[in-house]
Amino acid sequence: MKRRVFINSLGASALGLGIMQDTFGHEINEVNNIHSLIQIPGNTTATGRVIVIGGGMAGTTAAKYLRLWGGTGVEVTLIEPNATYYSNIFSNMVLVGERTLEQLSFNYNLLRTKYGVSVMQNSVTGINPIGKTVTLNSGKVLQYDKLVIAPGIDFEPIQIIGSAINQSKIVHAWKAGQQTTYLKNQIQAMTNKDTFIIAIPPKPYRCPPGPYERACIVADYLKRVKGGGKVIILDANPSIQAEPENFSNAFNNTHKGIITYVPNATLISIDADKGLVNTNIGTFSGKVINAIPIHKAGSLITNSGIGLANANNGKWAGVNVLTYESTAYESIHIIGDASSTTQPKAGHIANAEAKVCADAIIHLLKGESVNPSPITNSACFTPITKSTASWLSVVFRYDPITKTMVPTGSGVTESLGATKDNYDDMLKWFSNLMSDTFA
Numbered sequence: 001m002k003r004r005v006f007i008n009s010l011g012a013s014a015l016g017l018g019i020m021q022d023t024f025g026h027e028i029n030e031v032n033n034i035h036s037l038i039q040i041p042g043n044t045t046a047t048g049r050v051i052v053i054g055g056g057m058a059g060t061t062a063a064k065y066l067r068l069w070g071g072t073g074v075e076v077t078l079i080e081p082n083a084t085y086y087s088n089i090f091s092n093m094v095l096v097g098e099r100t101l102e103q104l105s106f107n108y109n110l111l112r113t114k115y116g117v118s119v120m121q122n123s124v125t126g127i128n129p130i131g132k133t134v135t136l137n138s139g140k141v142l143q144y145d146k147l148v149i150a151p152g153i154d155f156e157p158i159q160i161i162g163s164a165i166n167q168s169k170i171v172h173a174w175k176a177g178q179q180t181t182y183l184k185n186q187i188q189a190m191t192n193k194d195t196f197i198i199a200i201p202p203k204p205y206r207c208p209p210g211p212y213e214r215a216c217i218v219a220d221y222l223k224r225v226k227g228g229g230k231v232i233i234l235d236a237n238p239s240i241q242a243e244p245e246n247f248s249n250a251f252n253n254t255h256k257g258i259i260t261y262v263p264n265a266t267l268i269s270i271d272a273d274k275g276l277v278n279t280n281i282g283t284f285s286g287k288v289i290n291a292i293p294i295h296k297a298g299s300l301i302t303n304s305g306i307g308l309a310n311a312n313n314g315k316w317a318g319v320n321v322l323t324y325e326s327t328a329y330e331s332i333h334i335i336g337d338a339s340s341t342t343q344p345k346a347g348h349i350a351n352a353e354a355k356v357c358a359d360a361i362i363h364l365l366k367g368e369s370v371n372p373s374p375i376t377n378s379a380c381f382t383p384i385t386k387s388t389a390s391w392l393s394v395v396f397r398y399d400p401i402t403k404t405m406v407p408t409g410s411g412v413t414e415s416l417g418a419t420k421d422n423y424d425d426m427l428k429w430f431s432n433l434m435s436d437t438f439a
């Protein structure tokens with residue numbers, strides 16, 4: 001795909017312009033300027049109480065578009081424990097000082113003031129699908145007509161031995177926040193004699209290119225700032241899981257001599273005192289160990305006690321991708337990383353899933369049938385060095401035979417290498433995506 005065409009289509013979808021109008025057909029005031037005061041429609045005939053759990057990429061987008069498309073008759077409450085959301089996207093750059101966490105922080109003010117979403121800073125501890133209620137940490141019980149759950153991911157434990165202080169040094173930093181700063185400090189204390197080890201869990205995990213991106217960013221930093229060092233990638237998967245051409249080139253050429261890629265290396269345990277990572281194929285020694293644990297859906301899903309984690313051996317939530325309704329209960333919709341679909345666990349696709357879900361809920365509240373052929377798209381930009389990036393893109397459409405989202409055309413497209421132009425486009429893409437979600 002030509003770069004300009006790609007960026008234009010990305011901009012349109014990220015802002016919810018061309019594709020949104022074609023696919024969903026909602027009438028929206030002032031769509032051409034997402035930053036102007038949005039007038040929520042009042043007469044869509046959709047009425048109901050929708051509770052959205054989780055103010056991340058998926059939940060925030062759903063809350064916004066439920067109001068923007070559903071109008072004032074759709075009462076939307078977003079429940080999120082944190083006042084600030086730190087974007088995982090770009091958080092690898094925080095590790096080497098190219099971004100600060102503050103630059104990646106977002107809040108829910110515009111969701112309240114522009115879209116009239118009621119935002120509650122709390123967490124949900126229980127769901128009653130029969131009585132259609134959720135219970136908050138505060139003990140408060142709220143009633144819903146439709147429930148959207150978007151709690152992201154949680155992790156399986158890793159076996160770590162050693163003193164408590166050394167054990168606490170082993171972090172994943174796979175949810176941006178405190179751990180990001182902690183890992184950043186460890187990386188910045190490295191010398192040109194030290195080794196950074198990143199352990200990648202078996203798929204599915206959040207952001208398929210993310211761990212390889214992290215390895216490249218750290219390698220680039222060690223070379224530029226420390227004058228050398230090593231990065232070992234221990235991948236539990238048999239091969240590179242995203243952009244194989246671009247990452248092979250980065251490992252074998254751009255970061256040659258720094259990065260060693262080891263496939264089929266399943267993490268068994270870590271000796272935090274000795275700095276050793278034990279895998280099925282041998283033991284590796286490193287100064288900084290960044291172990292990303294095996295993923296599962298957010299604990300609200302896996303510990304729900306009502307069977308919402310009914311896919312992939314109880315790890316993820318099964319959904320109907322026409323509506324993102326749970327395959328276990330009607331009127332409960334699950335979007336973003338927590339759901340089990342054929343689409344990647346990524347922020348861009350979480351944003352797209354949220355729009356399909358919001359559109360479906362509005363149709364259901366009106367008593368109408370839902371869009372039978374939704375389209376979603378995903379894009380990931382990957383910094384390979386401080387000034388170059390690569391990208392991948394894929395468009396999915398609903399396949400009525402398999403009832404899944406299938407890649408269109410030739411599937412996943414990746415850029416022809418890493419360039420400065422791609423890096424500049426990456427900044428625009430991020431700004432568009434985050435505006436479409438939080439502004």
Ligand SMILES: Cc1cc2nc3c(=O)[nH]c(=O)nc-3n(C[C@H](O)[C@H](O)[C@H](O)COP(=O)(O)OP(=O)(O)OC[C@H]3O[C@@H](n4cnc5c(N)ncnc54)[C@H](O)[C@@H]3O)c2cc1C
Nearest residue numbers: 054056057058088123124151152207336337345346347348
């Ligand atoms: C290093 C890194 C780089 C990445 N880069 C990219 C990229 O370039 N492109 C891309 O598309 N994606 C990228 N991603 C992936 C992207 O960040 C995730 O896929 C995306 O955040 C998923 O959105 P989500 O809404 O499902 O989960 P999240 O964004 O994690 O949001 C979940 C929210 O739910 C809340 N929550 C959890 N439990 C409860 C509860 N019980 N009650 C109330 N709220 C609750 C949490 O507080 C959180 O705010 C990257 C990820 C990482 C780690």
